[in-house]
Every structure is written in structure tokens, then in C-alpha cells.
Amino acid sequence: MSSSFSWSHYDFSKAEGIKHVRTEEGINELMENALLDEDSRPRALATLEGVLVILRGVNLNPGSDLEDMISIRVWARPDRVVSTGRRRLRSVQALKEQPPESGGEFICRLVAELGDYMGEAVDRLEAKLEEAEDDVKDSRTVARNSPFTALRRQSARIRRYLGPQREALEQLIKAPSDLFDDHQLAGLREEGNRLTLMLEDLDLVRERAMVAQEEFLGIVAHEQNARMLLLSIVAAVFLPLSFVTGLMGMNVAGLPGTENPSAFLILAGLMTLLAAGIMLLFRYRNWL
Numbered sequence: 001m002s003s004s005f006s007w008s009h010y011d012f013s014k015a016e017g018i019k020h021v022r023t024e025e026g027i028n029e030l031m032e033n034a035l036l037d038e039d040s041r042p043r044a045l046a047t048l049e050g051v052l053v054i055l056r057g058v059n060l061n062p063g064s065d066l067e068d069m070i071s072i073r074v075w076a077r078p079d080r081v082v083s084t085g086r087r088r089l090r091s092v093q094a095l096k097e098q099p100p101e102s103g104g105e106f107i108c109r110l111v112a113e114l115g116d117y118m119g120e121a122v123d124r125l126e127a128k129l130e131e132a133e134d135d136v137k138d139s140r141t142v143a144r145n146s147p148f149t150a151l152r153r154q155s156a157r158i159r160r161y162l163g164p165q166r167e168a169l170e171q172l173i174k175a176p177s178d179l180f181d182d183h184q185l186a187g188l189r190e191e192g193n194r195l196t197l198m199l200e201d202l203d204l205v206r207e208r209a210m211v212a213q214e215e216f217l218g219i220v221a222h223e224q225n226a227r228m229l230l231l232s233i234v235a236a237v238f239l240p241l242s243f244v245t246g247l248m249g250m251n252v253a254g255l256p257g258t259e260n261p262s263a264f265l266i267l268a269g270l271m272t273l274l275a276a277g278i279m280l281l282f283r284y285r286n287w288l
Contacts, residue, residue, distance in 0.1 A: 056165060111169065
């Protein structure tokens with residue numbers, strides 16, 4: 001790190017971090033509030049004193065939800081950067097391992113790191129979608145809760161912050177500031193284009209998930225209809241047979257065949273013929 005450049009990173013959820021930002025960094029109150037705000041959305045603001053950038057990165061920490069985006073807030077001048085966050089972000093760790101030498105380089109590298117991990121998250125969603133699409137042809141291989149609902153929810157949550165993040169980059173590029181040189185501005189434009197492509201990929205993931213979910217629901221409905229048809233056929237076959245057995249089983253005088261030892265075999269044969277006739281009728285009408 002250049003001797004003329006310094007960078008401090010604080011945890012805004014801890015009293016010590018809040019104290020450093022409030023009393024030791026010499027930042028105006030507006031910037032302090034933005035750096036310490038509990039909830040924020042991606043945006044950029046350039047002033048005469050410096051540039052404020054608030055961005056979001058995907059949560060790749062073990063045991064965390066991919067779509068649980070992590071906020072990083074940055075106040076930057078050419079020779080000084082103050083950043084705040086609440087949870088561990090891999091992009092910040094990468095910058096600590098190889099520190100930048102200016103405020104402009106810090107923001108450009110941070111945006112690039114966030115974009116790399118964002119692209120990894122989008123690739124994961126696409127891979128999950130392709131796997132689920134391969135399994136959708138057989139409803140027994142799909143969990144009771146359709147995976148497409150979860151994929152649509154994840155893509156929507158990530159997109160919620162990617163849209164404003166792209167707008168923040170555009171504001172940063174257009175804002176008058178001596179923080180970036182021409183090469184760095186070109187790099188920010190490329191990152192903005194990459195964010196646009198990710199947004200398009202997320203939209204495609206959501207649309208593909210909707211189509212696949214409709215196909216899955218169609219398969220489930222078809223299988224349910226097939227089961228109902230089978231039950232209806234069984235009922236249609238046995239309903240007249242049940243009527244005959246119930247009629248012939250009444251304990252009243254005058255029933256035919258009570259004195260004939262072959263009556264049971266004759267009745268069983270007639271019932272078999274009746275069942276066969278019903279099946280032939282169903283086959284003739286293409287119900288089987």
C-alpha cells in the first residue's frame with residue numbers, strides 16, 4: 001500500500017466501529033449516517049469531500065443463503081478510504097490480502113471482486129435450474145416442494161439489489177470526481193455491462209423456472225388424472241357386480257336358483273361376462 005494512501009474498515013454493528021467513524025475519521029454527518037445505517041440500498045453519491053458508494057455482494061459464507069446479500073459501504077478520496085460492513089465479505093478479504101494504492105483503485109477492484117462472486121452465484125443458480133429441469137420429466141424425482149419456486153425466489157432477491165447496483169455504477173461514472181482516471185472509468189463501464197448481463201441471466205433463470213414449474217405441474221396433474229381414471233374404471237366395473245351380488249344375497253323367499261346346485265357357477269359366469277362386456281365397451285370408446 002502506498003504511504004500516501006490509507007484504508008480503514010469497521011464493523012458498524014459494534015460500538016467501537018461506530019465510535020471510530022463518528023469521532024476519528026473527520027467525515028461529515030451525512031456520510032457518517034450513510035456508513036452506519038442499519039439498512040441501505042446500493043447507491044452512489046459524489047461530493048466535494050469525497051465519494052460515497054454503497055454496494056451489495058452475495059453471501060458465500062458457509063451455512064448462509066446465497067441470496068442473503070451483504071452490504072459494503074465506502075467513503076473514498078484519492079488518498080483515503082473508510083469502509084464499513086457487518087458480516088464477512090470475501091471481496092473485502094481479497095482487498096486486504098493485496099491492498100490497493102488509491103481510492104479509485106479500491107472502488108474499481110471492489111466492484112470487480114463483487115462482480116466475480118456475483119457471477120459465481122448466478123452460475124450456481126443456472127446449474128441448479130438445469131439439474132431440476134432434467135428431473136422434471138418424472139415427478140417422483142422432484143421433491144414435494146418444487147425446486148423451481150426456490151430458484152425463482154433466489155433470483156428475485158438477488159435481482160432486487162443488482163438493479164440498483166447497476167444504477168449506482170452509472171451514477172459513479174457520470175459524477176464529476178477526480179477519484180478515477182480514464183482507465184478506471186472504462187473498467188467501471190465494463191463492470192456495469194457485466195451487471196446488465198447478470199440481470200438478463202437472472203431474468204432468464206426466473207422465466208425458465210416458471211416454464212419448468214408449469215411443465216412439472218402439468219405432469220403431476222396428468223398423473224393424478226390417470227389415477228382418477230383408473231379408480232373410475234374399477235368403480236364402473238364393480239358397481240353393477242356389487243348390485244348383482246347384493247340383489248342375489250338377500251335373505252328373502254323366491255330368489256331364483258336357491259334350489260339349483262349349479263346356480264353359483266352360473267351367476268359367477270354371468271358376472272364375469274358382464275365385467276368383460278364393460279371392459280370391451282370401455283375399450284371401444286377408447287377409455288382404456
